[in-house]
Amino acid sequence: MLNQILPLYGILPVKSNIQLFGDGLINHTWKVTTENAGYILQKVNQAVFKKPQDIDQNISRLKAFLNRKHPEYLFISPITDTTGKSLIETSEGYFRLFPFVEDSHSLNVLSKKEEAYEAARQFGRFSMLLNEFDVDQLYITLPDFHNLTLRYAQFKNAVLHASPERKKRSKELISFIEDNYSIVKTFDQITANHEIPLRVIHHDTKINNVLFDRYDKGICVIDLDTVMPGYFISDVGDMMRTYLSAANEEETDFSKINIRTDFFKAIYDGYMQEMGSVLTETEKGYFIYSGKFLIYMQAIRFLADYLENDVYYGSKYEGHNFMRAENQITLLKRYQEAEPLLRSLIS
Known part of the structure; x- marks a missing residue:
């Protein structure tokens, strides 16, 4: 499955490290690490989100607004593939690829x-x-x-x-x-x-x-x-x-x-x-x-x-x-x- 998707972004699976990532309960998520960069690949859970295209449109419109009004804000949106699409539809479902923010982390438990x-x-x-x-x-x-x-x-x-x-x-x-x-x-x-x-x-x-x-x-x-x-x-x-x-x-x-x-x-x-x-x-x-x-x-x-x-x-x-x-x-x-x-x- 991933062997067909990643090449659409110019990423060679054989030269990448691919691992399951995070503790999310909704979407399936992988971290993809290449020689030059890291990415987060997600499969959208259609049992929860019936219209993935709507999510894609929402994010695209918010990105355009923020790029115009607040370009300094780090808005993490999907990367487009070689054809310009930010949401890929396959027989296995819908996928999107995000940049991995280096030197960042998330928390599962608040302690402070x-x-x-x-x-x-x-x-x-x-x-x-x-x-x-x-x-x-x-x-x-x-x-x-x-x-x-x-x-x-x-x-x-x-x-x-x-x-x-x-x-x-x-x-x-x-x-x-x-x-x-x-x-x-x-x-x-x-x-x-x-x-x-x-x-x-x-x-x-x-x-x-x-x-x-x-x-x-x-x-x-x-x-x-x-x-x-x-x-x-x-x-x-x-x-x-x-x-x-x-x-x-x-x-x-x-x-x-x-x-x-x-x-x-x-x-x-x-x-x-x-x-x-x-x-x-x-x-x-x-x-x-x-x-x-x-x-x-x-x-x-x-x-x-x-x-x-x-x-x-x-x-x-x-x-x-x-x-x-x-x-x-x-x-x-x-x-x-x-x-x-x-x-x-x-x-």
Whole structure:
């Protein structure tokens, strides 16, 4: 397969070192090292991204805008092949090749608040530089990805059709989700009243989507497949969900789930360093809400999947998605408990 693709870029496989690369769960990724340069080759997961051409068009349009308005920004986009294409279609699927940024690295685990600051600043900078970009030019690569109204409706449907055994086991979690429906109502209010603007949003702000230099300073954001129109609460909320606790969503010892308030302040400082002059006053008022929004939505998705017999996320052991849902609900409870302190930190 790769022996047919790499020559389209003028790369000879027999003279290259090719290895599987990274911990990504969506696309298949390889690092290709030649005598003169390094590259990242990806196969697009069409089970997730139904229209790879839309992703390619989005990245191309963003690149053209940034090259014109902010040529100093390192925007890592696909390399064109010998025919000028940046997305290659084969019988095996869609592929694209990226330059490998030398002396860079990504993180899988946050250990310092300074890393949270740098990551938040990079995601903020990305949206800030694209503040004048017309979001209507972007395709929706994952329809309703962060549509909380829809996710809640799907959850209620899952409850309605769940087996008696799974429904009984989930009784307390279902009650918690329903008792916190105000989070959905706030989202409905935001969208129905057009309270905050659509922006160019990354939508997947986990820490390994940021490149750092050798001094652990942020360079740029990567993995742009989910970039599309959205609300800033998606990017900030995903950072809250994945940066604040030292325990991730797979942790089964819930006593380890906590809110690192210094990491929260780092997220706020880093993001606002870039977006502070761009966000409206209304948006700023929803900064803390963004954490509740994303954590609650992920809890809903895990619990709905459990009630539907693990058809979406799959399950590595019995009750895996039940555990994930309980994990996220615990995180949301800790976040709600810390909310007064969080407000004081940014007041």
